[in-house]
Amino acid sequence: MKKRIAVLPGDGIGREVMEGAVRILKAVADCFDHEFEFTEGLIGGAAIDAKGNPLPPETLEICRESDAILLGAVGGPKWSDVPTDIRPEKGLLGLRKEMGLFANLRPVTAYQQLVNASPLKREVIENVDLMIVRELTGGIYFGKSERRGENNDVAVDTLQYDVHEIERIVEKAFQLASVRRKKLTSVDKANVLESSRMWREIVDKVSVNYPDVQVEHMLVDSTAMKLIHQPGDFDVVVTENMFGDILSDEASMIAGSLGMLPSASLRSDSVGLYEPVHGSAPDIAGENKANPLAMILSAAMMLKYSFDLEKESRAVEAAVTEVLNDGYYTSDVGVSGKCIGTKEMIDKVMDKL
Amino acid sequence: MKKRIAVLPGDGIGREVMEGAVRILKAVADCFDHEFEFTEGLIGGAAIDAKGNPLPPETLEICRESDAILLGAVGGPKWSDVPTDIRPEKGLLGLRKEMGLFANLRPVTAYQQLVNASPLKREVIENVDLMIVRELTGGIYFGKSERRGENNDVAVDTLQYDVHEIERIVEKAFQLASVRRKKLTSVDKANVLESSRMWREIVDKVSVNYPDVQVEHMLVDSTAMKLIHQPGDFDVVVTENMFGDILSDEASMIAGSLGMLPSASLRSDSVGLYEPVHGSAPDIAGENKANPLAMILSAAMMLKYSFDLEKESRAVEAAVTEVLNDGYYTSDVGVSGKCIGTKEMIDKVMDKL
Ligand SMILES: CC(C)[C@H](C(=O)O)[C@@H](O)C(=O)O
Ligand SMILES: CC(C)[C@H](C(=O)O)[C@@H](O)C(=O)O
Numbered sequence: 250m251k252k253r254i255a256v257l258p259g260d261g262i263g264r265e266v267m268e269g270a271v272r273i274l275k276a277v278a279d280c281f282d283h284e285f286e287f288t289e290g291l292i293g294g295a296a297i298d299a300k301g302n303p304l305p306p307e308t309l310e311i312c313r314e315s316d317a318i319l320l321g322a323v324g325g326p327k328w329s330d331v332p333t334d335i336r337p338e339k340g341l342l343g344l345r346k347e348m349g350l351f352a353n354l355r356p357v358t359a360y361q362q363l364v365n366a367s368p369l370k371r372e373v374i375e376n377v378d379l380m381i382v383r384e385l386t387g388g389i390y391f392g393k394s395e396r397r398g399e400n401n402d403v404a405v406d407t408l409q410y411d412v413h414e415i416e417r418i419v420e421k422a423f424q425l426a427s428v429r430r431k432k433l434t435s436v437d438k439a440n441v442l443e444s445s446r447m448w449r450e451i452v453d454k455v456s457v458n459y460p461d462v463q464v465e466h467m468l469v470d471s472t473a474m475k476l477i478h479q480p481g482d483f484d485v486v487v488t489e490n491m492f493g494d495i496l497s498d499e500a501s502m503i504a505g506s507l508g509m510l511p512s513a514s515l516r517s518d519s520v521g522l523y524e525p526v527h528g529s530a531p532d533i534a535g536e537n538k539a540n541p542l543a544m545i546l547s548a549a550m551m552l553k554y555s556f557d558l559e560k561e562s563r564a565v566e567a568a569v570t571e572v573l574n575d576g577y578y579t580s581d582v583g584v585s586g587k588c589i590g591t592k593e594m595i596d597k598v599m600d601k602l
Numbered sequence: 603m604k605k606r607i608a609v610l611p612g613d614g615i616g617r618e619v620m621e622g623a624v625r626i627l628k629a630v631a632d633c634f635d636h637e638f639e640f641t642e643g644l645i646g647g648a649a650i651d652a653k654g655n656p657l658p659p660e661t662l663e664i665c666r667e668s669d670a671i672l673l674g675a676v677g678g679p680k681w682s683d684v685p686t687d688i689r690p691e692k693g694l695l696g697l698r699k700e701m702g703l704f705a706n707l708r709p710v711t712a713y714q715q716l717v718n719a720s721p722l723k724r725e726v727i728e729n730v731d732l733m734i735v736r737e738l739t740g741g742i743y744f745g746k747s748e749r750r751g752e753n754n755d756v757a758v759d760t761l762q763y764d765v766h767e768i769e770r771i772v773e774k775a776f777q778l779a780s781v782r783r784k785k786l787t788s789v790d791k792a793n794v795l796e797s798s799r800m801w802r803e804i805v806d807k808v809s810v811n812y813p814d815v816q817v818e819h820m821l822v823d824s825t826a827m828k829l830i831h832q833p834g835d836f837d838v839v840v841t842e843n844m845f846g847d848i849l850s851d852e853a854s855m856i857a858g859s860l861g862m863l864p865s866a867s868l869r870s871d872s873v874g875l876y877e878p879v880h881g882s883a884p885d886i887a888g889e890n891k892a893n894p895l896a897m898i899l900s901a902a903m904m905l906k907y908s909f910d911l912e913k914e915s916r917a918v919e920a921a922v923t924e925v926l927n928d929g930y931y932t933s934d935v936g937v938s939g940k941c942i943g944t945k946e947m948i949d950k951v952m953d954k955l
Contacts, residue, residue: 342794370721403762405745408760444758470850477852491794495848
């Protein structure tokens with residue numbers, strides 16, 4: 250199989266962890282006889298420095314011509330004073346929107362080997378295997394936002410969804426639930442928001458087509474509690490953009506370290522963007538300390554969701570699990586075992602693969 | 603001291619736990635020579651049943667004529683099919699808005715005695731003593747909300763704040779921080795929302811008047827993580843209405859049970875509304891199972907914040923702590939010790955007082 254992959258390392262530890270993903274993918278191509286063509290592009294702070302634009306047109310062009318996109322991380326204190334509309338994050342938000350990547354999938358699995366690294370008790374997180382499906386190109390992130398009033402003393406943001414935007418993300422969530430444990434939790438704030446009431450109606454409507462998926466509606470505040478209290482109860486959780494941002498970061502703590510968590514951002518065809526949940530971690534950038542596993546597991550998601558290469562995807566995941574079984578970890582994971590650097594961790598996964 | 607107290611038991615376990623608060627307050631009045639006058643009013647589902655309105659004008663009148671308001675809990679499945687605009691929650695939201703109770707204070711303390719009941723590890727929650735200050739009468743809760751478009755297929759909610767609304771809540775948070783550990787975390791989503799950028803500016807402006815309070819800005823998604831990861835790092839956390847709703851429910855899990863957590867909703871004068879963080883728990887209503895401590899601790903907050911009776915407030919808190927020290931708990935708290943009912947728990951606190 251021949252595939253074109255856009256590679257956007259971004260800022261901070263982005264480049265270090267990206268190296269891991271690219272090395273692993275090259276090994277996968279060799280082992281399984283595929284051809285992956287990598288094209289690098291600038292995004293975020295690196296793109297601001299080089300082009301004065303966090304999402305230069307060349308980068309968008311590379312992404313449009315690719316079958317999938319790998320992204321490291323964007324942002325850092327260096328760019329905290331640039332004007333809001335060209336901040337590094339705008340590059341990421343712009344890319345999601347321009348590419349129509351409306352479905353953000355964030356799986357959270359509690360690795361047995363890392364259970365000590367989690368702030369939650371072992372019995373609470375054992376067996377956790379959930380997937381947050383976050384709407385990524387709508388809601389308050391992209392609604393009208395302005396200052397009004399005589400002295401610009403009123404600030405307004407708009408949470409807006411149309412039926413179509415909700416239908417397609419809900420549909421995606423049902424599809425995912427139906428090939429998992431067949432339970433879908435739809436999260437909203439229907440006792441306050443009109444958009445949530447519309448969301449709830451649409452979930453109920455779509456559910457008719459998935460009679461084998463058990464559906465529950467849960468308020469966002471209750472969900473924030475239950476994610477800590479009984480995370481093992483969740484299978485697929487679907488929610489709008491801002492709630493998804495908050496809940497998925499919260500849920501990420503279950504795994505013990507952000508450094509373990511991959512994500513996929515998909516649209517209706519097979520094109521997707523794959524990035525670790527963690528940020529650019531400028532404090533440890535360039536120090537060979539970053540955990541490359543979230544980026545490597547993101548590449549595994551790409552193999553599965555964009556290229557339909559299940560076997561290859563599982564091989565990468567298995568290699569990661571074996572390295573953890575051997576007791577190796579990077580310094581973000583505070584457990585007992587053998588602490589190694591970014592490069593060494595990549596080597597270990599390569600060996601297993 | 604003579605004070606008028608509005609008593610709104612509401613629905614579900616509201617009446618049972620309210621009995622505890624009233625008994626304790628009567629005892630406080632006796633011991634410390636005060637006169638508390640209690641006037642009961644209907645709210646929520648109980649008011650819908652009796653008057654077809656979750657916030658009848660009589661109730662609002664009682665509240666307006668009182669020095670403080672005690673509220674049990676509102677809502678339940680019985681009223682899930684009534685029209686949205688007269689749902690039980692609307693009674694609570696209406697009361698907050700009509701009374702101008704813009705500052706919601708939710709303290710979270712990890713009781714040593716209940717540390718086993720928390721899903722978080724002992725070392726994570728030991729020493730937690732934080733206070734979430736949530737803006738309660740603005741933001742997306744009270745902005746314009748509608749369906750638009752040809753077939754009503756667009757739903758819109760509006761997050762709106764003016765400078766004054768933000769200033770007063772931020773001011774309140776600084777005041778609270780300056781009599782605590784002098785650390786204020788302001789939570790927003792300034793990388794996405796205009797209202798958050800205004801919020802940040804105002805926090806920076808007000809901070810000039812509180813040079814001894816250390817201020818940090820934190821994004822809501824990072825905060826959702828850190829509340830689980832290092833909750834002991836927080837002192838006072840200030841945020842807008844919806845973020846506060848989510849984060850305070852999340853933070854409540856630190857304490858092990860919602861049944862322990864009180865709240866106060868204040869305005870600029872001394873009038874306030876005091877209610878437990880938990881809901882009406884219809885599943886255990888009338889079974890003598892509810893934990894009355896959150897309601898009793900809410901009454902303690904009333905003594906402190908509305909009546910300036912610090913000594914009396916501390917006496918109630920001390921009585922609660924002693925009962926916990928004796929190993930007693932209600933069934934919501936899954937620890938080893940002596941499990942007792944609502945009434946018995948109230949008796950125990952009375953004895954200690
Ligand atoms: C960087 C920021 C704009 C972004 C978001 O809020 O979507 C990030 O938090 C994420 O979750 O990918
Ligand atoms: C009942 C509901 C409208 C309310 C809120 O969202 O404010 C509740 O969750 C709370 O936190 O008091």
